[in-house]
Amino acid sequence: MPTMRDVAKKAGVAPITVSRVINNSGYIREETRRKVEQAIAELEYVPNSLSQSLRFKKTNMIALMVSDITNPFWTTLTRGVEDACMGGGMNVILCNTDENAEKQENYINVLLQRQTDGFLLVPAGGEPAVVKRIQKRGVPVVVIDRQVPGVEVDIVRSDSEGGAYTLTRHLLERGHRRIALLSFSISISTARQRQAGYEKALAEYGVAIDPGLIRHGRPRGDSGYMMTMEAMASMNPRPTAIFTANNFIAIGALNALHDLGIRVPEEISVVSFDEMPYATEPFVTVAAQAPYELGMSAAQMLMSIISGEEAPGNRDIVLPVELIERRSVMTLPMVAQAAPEE
Amino acid sequence: MPTMRDVAKKAGVAPITVSRVINNSGYIREETRRKVEQAIAELEYVPNSLSQSLRFKKTNMIALMVSDITNPFWTTLTRGVEDACMGGGMNVILCNTDENAEKQENYINVLLQRQTDGFLLVPAGGEPAVVKRIQKRGVPVVVIDRQVPGVEVDIVRSDSEGGAYTLTRHLLERGHRRIALLSFSISISTARQRQAGYEKALAEYGVAIDPGLIRHGRPRGDSGYMMTMEAMASMNPRPTAIFTANNFIAIGALNALHDLGIRVPEEISVVSFDEMPYATEPFVTVAAQAPYELGMSAAQMLMSIISGEEAPGNRDIVLPVELIERRSVMTLPMVAQAAPEE
DNA sequence: TCCAGATGTGATACCGATACCATACATTGT
DNA sequence: ACAATGTATGGTATCGGTATCACATCTGGA
Secondary structure, three states: OOOOOHHHHOOOOHHHHHHHHHHHHOOOOOHHHHHHHHHHHHHOOOOOOOHHHHHHHHEEEEEEOOOOOOOOHHHHHHHHHHHHHHHOOEEEEEEEEOOOOHHHHHHHHHHHHHHOEEEOOOOOOOHHHHHHHHOOOOOOOEEEOOOOOOOEEEEEEOOOOHHHHHHHHHHEEEEEEEEEEEOOOOOOOOOHHHHHHHHHHHOOOOOOHHHHEEEEEEEHHHHHHHHHHHHHHOOOOOOOEEEEEOOHHHHHHHHHHHOOOOOOOOOOOOEEEEOOEEEEEEEEEEEEEHHHHHHHHHHHHHHHOHHHHOOOOOOEEEEOOOOOOOOOOOOOOOOOOOOOHH | HHHHHHHHHHOOHHHHHHHHHHHHHOOOOOHHHHHHHHHHHHHHHOOHHHHHHHHHHHEHHHHHEEOOOOOHHHHHHHHHHHHHHHHHEEEEEEEEEOHHHHHHHHHHHHHOOOOOEEEEEEEOOOOOHHHHHHHOOOEEEEEEEOOOOOOHHHEEEHHHHHHHHHHHHHHHHOOOOOEEEEOOOOOHHHHHHHHHHHHHHHOOOOOOOOOEEEEEEEEOOHHHHHHHHHHHHOOOOOEEEEEEEEHHHHHHHHHHHHHOOOOOOOOEEEEEEEOOOOOOOOOOOEEEEEEEHHHHHHHHHHHHHHHOOOOOOOEEEEEEEEEOOOOOOOOOOOOOOOOOOO
């Protein structure tokens, strides 16, 4: 690994002159530049950015911490972040927390030591302490997807409540009254907000909230499968529709229903939050977030905070969610249905 | 951001003493240790690993460059790499090349500048130059998934040829003779080897290879969709089975068949390389690779090369592929079939 | 002719942590 | 009593690149 000094020796100049050639700064005679460039080429010299980062106190790296790298929602978001950073000359360090606060803690420690310029954080565990710890070090943070209570921080997220409201209402309008909600831990704000949207729509239709129809597992396929199995066995009478709070729960639920021989939508309707891009045959009616745009705008905000263009604050950017109607919802025959209370 | 000097000043000692406390090296009086530890706690001091890396010429970072981060195959592999590195105290930088040689080149430049300790590379574009360039700098590389011609490098991959042979034979045994192969660019060695396995099985059954049944697109869903649409329109007579060379092509193909109203397996059989973990209802017979193990063993090999336990070489580790039989293959009625030429 | 400014190059110090050597005192053995 | 060793701490140089200041030499205008 040749260093700048090696190049300088070979070209017969001082190291600083090599630096000037590389950075095109200051005055350089044409002949000197030629000599230096030739030495660089011959040695295949590559500058060491560790020393540059040390000098400038700037690494041009930002960390993106997501909760589940196997979920296309997060990888699509990652693409948005990458594309936004590409332009800004920033590099993205992608970290997978697995919704595990301890893993998240470890990553943050390592990344702080590495002098990461900024954090894009999908906070695991819903603990405000993590965010505060980063902020205390003076490192910019933008939170993605979730709200964190009791911290002043910029957030970019989707309209969970609105999307859940729309989906639930979509079911209510088609005659459904017993709607199971298969969700994940309410320590995550999106789970709370999706439940709030569900309850708001039910309330508008004068339908009492039945806690027996609500389950909280984890946002993963196996959990969706188990919740569905359990729900179909224990919910009596059986719900006419299932609302799953994310894409992976939906996939698990569909697998469970298939294994139980319950047909969708003939015997039960299914709607879900999140798009399911890898479904072999997308047929589920969903409230689709815009993960790419989410990543893009969060990254842009973080970069402009890092560069000082914008001050850190407590912005709350909420991106809209789109209802995509497919074939997983059955309209029930009208039997003495209450009108909405509007 | 406090530095070691700040801590030293606060504790009334020299910086080197702080270093000794942190690293538990040399002799420290108990009282001095206490003072230093208190100063560290009060200032919330975090050591700067840039300077450590600069000093030790070791960053404890390895780069993992995969071709498509939205594909669960690669994210599962990534998990294997992460888990292997966790133990070795290594951090993983995940990069997504999108099968794009230029993007790959950029990442490698940045990572070389950042003094990355080693590379786990899924080479895009099949060019040996990339690998050589890294090796020339003395940075260890382990190639994953693909062979690179004309380079001495360690490789960890799956048995593409064997898996394709098994799948094709599975179809042949069930009476299929017109088998379409929907694959991706033969600049990628796995595409060549899967095609070789397909052709080997056909040859054993005395079936002539019909180039009209073979398509080369990209390993993505949209490409699978388009190839299938085109194939169904142009292949005459229509093949009785489709062999897709990876999971995303399979998903695209299934979507296309669904849109064309062609039922699987009643009207056409489908087999595929790679597991499809997010299928709502996994029913395709596949040759499943073991991506987690692939990542794990590649990472372990790289780490032992970095630590000097093993020397870099040209090992070729080939992991077996498992045939998982599901419901996407129909046994054809036996009409004057040639016996295999064994 | 002489000086202001442009042009071209180098020496030194610094970013933050630590290896190496030096120093100083305490303890032990002979 | 004194060397040998153990204990405890600090000064300095170093990793690789670059900002700052210093110092030449050259050019053009008064």
